[in-house]
Amino acid sequence: xxxxxxxxxPPESLADKKILDDVYRQLDKDFFGKCYLCEQKDFIPIxxxxxxxxxxxxxxxxxxxxxxxxxxxxxxxxxxNYDDIIDCTLVDAELCMSYRLIMDLIPAVDIQPEINEYxxxxxxxxxxxxxxNKNIRSGPTNSRRLVKRIKDEIQNLQRLxxxxxxxxxxxxxxxxxxxxxxxxxxxxxxxxKRWYIRDLLIFHPILTGSLYDE
Numbered sequence: 369x370x371x372x373x374x375x376x377x378p379p380e381s382l383a384d385k386k387i388l389d390d391v392y393r394q395l396d397k398d399f400f401g402k403c404y405l406c407e408q409k410d411f412i413p414i415x416x417x418x419x420x421x422x423x424x425x426x427x428x429x430x431x432x433x434x435x436x437x438x439x440x441x442x443x444x445x446x447x448x449n450y451d452d453i454i455d456c457t458l459v460d461a462e463l464c465m466s467y468r469l470i471m472d473l474i475p476a477v478d479i480q481p482e483i484n485e486y487x488x489x490x491x492x493x494x495x496x497x498x499x500x501n502k503n504i505r506s507g508p509t510n511s512r513r514l515v516k517r518i519k520d521e522i523q524n525l526q527r528l529x530x531x532x533x534x535x536x537x538x539x540x541x542x543x544x545x546x547x548x549x550x551x552x553x554x555x556x557x558x559x560x561k562r563w564y565i566r567d568l569l570i571f572h573p574i575l576t577g578s579l580y581d582e
Contacts, residue, residue: 378432421448
């Protein structure tokens with residue numbers, strides 16, 4: 369989960385109490401084609417998640433600020449039990465929580481609150497449930513496949529870091545640009561990759577400076 373800027377104008381179909389293609393298209397554009405919870409792309413079918421569930425907040429069913437794009441897997445895990453998580457269009461989830469991949473024999477993730485606030489803790493709890501290796505469900509996405517994809521992306525980032533540490537000085541800026549692209553908000557699993565870089569900055573000053581500049 370990363371912070372996203374939502375388009376201010378609601379899609380027209382919401383005025384008619386409908387969620388049509390214009391809603392899906394705008395959510396897909398605003399959220400870089402990603403599920404707002406797990407950050408994977410190219411998930412089919414896309415579902416519209418209600419941050420505040422329809423069952424408990426029927427008045428918000430067609431409220432633009434309450435609609436988020438989610439893969440079916442994350443939508444099912446969240447259900448109507450997490451109406452109290454943070455709104456990532458208002459709060460920077462990347463600063464509120466740490467996102468780390470644990471490279472054990474069976475890879476796992478560790479998502480921890482960085483601040484002791486109820487909504488942040490609840491969000492961390494939900495994200496851990498989504499990535500829990502014990503939470504095996506059928507379908508194209510489940511926790512193990514999700515964690516494996518995060519592992520693959522982190523390993524790709526590691527290769528870029530090895531290259532920049534060994535590159536010729538004149539090539540340094542080009543490699544730095546490649547890393548900045550690899551951790552940009554538009555990419556899959558950006559929160560995990562950006563936190564990986566944050567942790568490395570302690571040991572690799574070569575990566576400091578304008579790395580996070582957008």
